[in-house]
Amino acid sequence: MQATELKPGMRVECQHGVAEIIDIDQTHNTAIIESMADHRRVNINCDDIIDQPQLHTGCDSYY
Secondary structure, three states: OOHHHOOOOOEEEEOOEEEEEEEEEOOOOEEEEEEOOOOOEEEEEHHHOEOOHHHOOOHHHHO
16 A cells, blocks of 8 residues: 555554554655554554455445
8 A cells, every 4th residue: 555545543454463553654655553463553664554444444334
């Protein structure tokens, strides 16, 4: 994904598992995420983030 597609509070999937976007740096195409499993915050490249629409608020509208 690209930084322009992300917003704080969004839940996504990455190599750390399911995580929440905390902050986005569009200049460097990176994001600070918080892992839902252990609540650690990590700075990762946005290219490593996989969008999972089922994780977003209102996911019941997908079914």
